[in-house]
Amino acid sequence: MENRTSAKIISTTIKNNSLEITNTTKTKQNDRTAISRSSKTKSLELLPLEIDNFQDNSDRICHNWLKAHKTESLCPKNVQGYTKIVILLQNIVELIARIKTTIQCAQLQKQMVSETVGNIVSNCLDIEPEHVTPTANLANDLGMDSLSWQELLITLEERFAIQISDEIAGTLVTVQELIERVVLIIQAKNKQSLQLQL
Known part of the structure; x- marks a missing residue:
């Protein structure tokens, strides 16, 4: 049986007034490591608006999930699923805060x-x-x-x-x-x- 573990790493860099967000997934299979990457570049002028929109909508995401599952009992599987959503949103908000700080520092320096x-x-x-x-x-x-x-x-x-x-x-x-x-x-x-x- 194959022993496979994976880890996701998100990194950000600023190039030519654009922020490059790189999502790197490393999959370890025995002693081999395969790396897949996908990058998305956004203009720095558009990012703050998108970031604020996500922060405003994160509460709505949780509310909609609870609304969609209101007829179901709070079994361990549902509680675990909701907990994962909350943790993921918290991680994204923390990443957003770091991105905003990076943008502000770069703009101030420029x-x-x-x-x-x-x-x-x-x-x-x-x-x-x-x-x-x-x-x-x-x-x-x-x-x-x-x-x-x-x-x-x-x-x-x-x-x-x-x-x-x-x-x-x-x-x-x-x-x-x-x-x-x-x-x-x-x-x-x-x-x-x-x-x-x-």
Whole structure:
């Protein structure tokens, strides 16, 4: 007879303003481990609404289950089934709370980085901060030349303790692209630091 055990792991990551939720099921059969994955990506702007809707509906789920089983006796099987539903909903609500915290931290970090990058661009080019808009072209709209670009990169690297390669720098055209690249580098650095600590 085969000895088979399984465990479900749910993990979340943020990529390009989207939250990727990965549900990993590991099935152990003798000494073999098979892994199946399914991922679903949602826009960060839509998630808070969906999360709040689920929290509002969790009580309704329990109420509907009880209503559907009201004619049945509360036998051990029904009690066990209802208990499983309640525990599952509690686990989902806890996961939702962690997702919301992750979203809020990511949004706050992006906002802080955005403001800092805007100020640095403004100072390096000696222009008013209001001219540094997300869609502004660094060269055509803001007048950035090779000298000011090098100054900007050095200042960004020192301010955020990061490294921006020449290859990546050459692909950045607008202020928004610059901000998003800095955010991605910071997130990758933080993730690597966290993994080293673990």
